[in-house]
Amino acid sequence: MAVKGEQQPPLHILFFPFLAPGHLIPIADMAALFAARGIRCTILTTTVNAAIIRSTVDHANDASHGTGCPAINISVVPFPDIGGLPPGVENGMALKSDVDRERFFEAAQPFERFLVDNCPDAVVSDSFWHWSADAAAEHGVPRLAFLGTSMLARSCTESMLRNNPLEAAPDDLDALVLLPGLPHRVQLRRSQMMIDPAKRPDHWALFQSINAADQRSFGEVFNSFHALEPDYVEHYQRALGRRAWLVGPVALASKDMAGRGTDALSPDANSCLRWLDTKPAGSVVYVSFGTLTSSSPAEMRELARGLALSGVDFVWVIGAATPAPDSSEWMPGGFAELMARGDRGFIIRGWAPQLLILDHPAVGGFLTHCGWNSTLEAVSAGVPMVTWPRYADQLHNEQLAVEVLRVGVSVTGGKDYASSGVVMGEAIAESIVRLMGNSDEGDAIREKARELCMKARCAVENGGSSYNDVGSLMDELMARRTAYRNAVKVGEGIRPTG
Numbered sequence: 001m002a003v004k005g006e007q008q009p010p011l012h013i014l015f016f017p018f019l020a021p022g023h024l025i026p027i028a029d030m031a032a033l034f035a036a037r038g039i040r041c042t043i044l045t046t047t048v049n050a051a052i053i054r055s056t057v058d059h060a061n062d063a064s065h066g067t068g069c070p071a072i073n074i075s076v077v078p079f080p081d082i083g084g085l086p087p088g089v090e091n092g093m094a095l096k097s098d099v100d101r102e103r104f105f106e107a108a109q110p111f112e113r114f115l116v117d118n119c120p121d122a123v124v125s126d127s128f129w130h131w132s133a134d135a136a137a138e139h140g141v142p143r144l145a146f147l148g149t150s151m152l153a154r155s156c157t158e159s160m161l162r163n164n165p166l167e168a169a170p171d172d173l174d175a176l177v178l179l180p181g182l183p184h185r186v187q188l189r190r191s192q193m194m195i196d197p198a199k200r201p202d203h204w205a206l207f208q209s210i211n212a213a214d215q216r217s218f219g220e221v222f223n224s225f226h227a228l229e230p231d232y233v234e235h236y237q238r239a240l241g242r243r244a245w246l247v248g249p250v251a252l253a254s255k256d257m258a259g260r261g262t263d264a265l266s267p268d269a270n271s272c273l274r275w276l277d278t279k280p281a282g283s284v285v286y287v288s289f290g291t292l293t294s295s296s297p298a299e300m301r302e303l304a305r306g307l308a309l310s311g312v313d314f315v316w317v318i319g320a321a322t323p324a325p326d327s328s329e330w331m332p333g334g335f336a337e338l339m340a341r342g343d344r345g346f347i348i349r350g351w352a353p354q355l356l357i358l359d360h361p362a363v364g365g366f367l368t369h370c371g372w373n374s375t376l377e378a379v380s381a382g383v384p385m386v387t388w389p390r391y392a393d394q395l396h397n398e399q400l401a402v403e404v405l406r407v408g409v410s411v412t413g414g415k416d417y418a419s420s421g422v423v424m425g426e427a428i429a430e431s432i433v434r435l436m437g438n439s440d441e442g443d444a445i446r447e448k449a450r451e452l453c454m455k456a457r458c459a460v461e462n463g464g465s466s467y468n469d470v471g472s473l474m475d476e477l478m479a480r481r482t483a484y485r486n487a488v489k490v491g492e493g494i495r496p497t498g
């Protein structure tokens with residue numbers, strides 16, 4: 001039993017991220033957020049991936065220096081030998097084939113060894129490491145699952161896995177499939193469904209394993225906040241009976257605005273920010289498709305045409321996911337001359353300082369693939385979106401942004417261009433102008449984006465919903481630790497399960 005006045009050591013939480021920037025970045029931000037609340041945080045990852053989050057962790061540690069909060073530690077481990085991958089290929093961005101991508105899910109790092117040696121009070125494990133649920137339970141460590149997507153998208157996957165609506169759906173790839181039991185009417189084209197059990201039983205089994213592992217965990221943490229998707233918080237917690245803490249937007253905890261998520265910031269970053277300084281407020285559209293989504297030369301050509309036709313100034317990130325094709329392969333006539341003018345557009349090659357760009361007053365729209373981090377970063381900066389999702393949860397994140405929150409305009413209008421065809425430049429230009437131009441629709445969207453930005457910032461402030469969710473999670477973990485230690489002291493020797 002704890003003696004009155006006895007100083008409790010801080011909680012120790014192990015973070016175990018999936019090896020892709022879209023998973024590592026929010027995990028590092030979450031660790032910063034938890035550390036600022038006095039939790040000792042360790043992130044277990046491999047050498048290449050540690051480099052991706054090093055700057056964020058260093059900035060968080062510098063900011064907390066002298067506050068009495070514990071520093072975040074990165075425990076660097078070798079990448080496991082899963083065979084066939086060249087040295088240094090340790091991250092989703094570097095994977096070239098579906099076979100390699102699938103084997104990656106089994107890339108078991110020495111997770112159990114860490115649990116045995118360090119006995120953390122909890123582990124925040126990426127949901128993709130579904131096998132970590134049994135390992136954590138085996139060692140009596142509560143597991144908090146983190147998938148890094150919206151509650152809406154997570155609920156859609158749950159509905160899919162529970163109801164398998166594809167079974168009764170027409171075989172036509174263009175057929176609309178309804179996901180039952182959700183707070184809103186959510187449907188996708190058959191071709192857009194992330195998991196089709198008839199076509200990919202192995203995928204179906206993997207996602208069933210992930211969902212089951214999350215369900216038998218202590219609970220789940222979400223990079224989201226209550227006021228953003230209240231119907232889905234209600235659905236997840238009450239209708240599905242799943243324990244969830246919403247602790248985001250975690251990017252608002254980042255002290256690393258420029259180099260977050262990379263060890264190789266684009267050399268264009270500074271001049272881009274200076275270029276934005278010359279532009280009027282809200283006049284520039286920022287274009288980025290995240291870290292994994294590539295564009296074909298045909299898509300790039302239409303995007304360039306769309307940006308030119310829109311008449312709106314732009315910053316366009318051509319990242320590592322898009323192999324740098326020769327400009328003759330994609331550049332439409334007149335685009336080189338437009339770029340040479342210097343005042344219409346700025347292209348960043350490589351890694352962009354996305355948080356700084358979204359926070360820049362000149363940026364008034366974000367043409368995005370709707371990765372959840374980007375979507376939430378747009379919301380947190382009050383920047384409305386032109387949405388162009390390609391696959392997986394991006395499609396549901398678009399539905400949240402456009403249909404539920406009404407802070408975006410869709411480029412595709414729900415059509416599946418990822419499977420066939422190319423979105424034409426005219427459609428891209430029209431969506432940008434709808435969002436950024438002077439119209440009642442644009443004004444309403446901008447007003448909604450401003451409101452949500454305020455709500456996002458309030459959520460993480462002292463007394464806000466996310467601040468309180470972190471507090472209640474800490475209280476539960478602390479109570480659990482005390483109960484466990486007391487039980488051990490009185491000789492019951494019970495082992496709590498994960």
Ligand code: UDP
Binds near residue numbers: 288290354355374
């Ligand atoms: N990001 C960035 N600069 C870039 C590309 C991406 O800072 O040039 C960050 C972005 O801010 C976000 C993350 O990388 O935090 C991408 O995550 P998201 O979920 O949006 O997309 P993914 O890459 O996982 O598809």
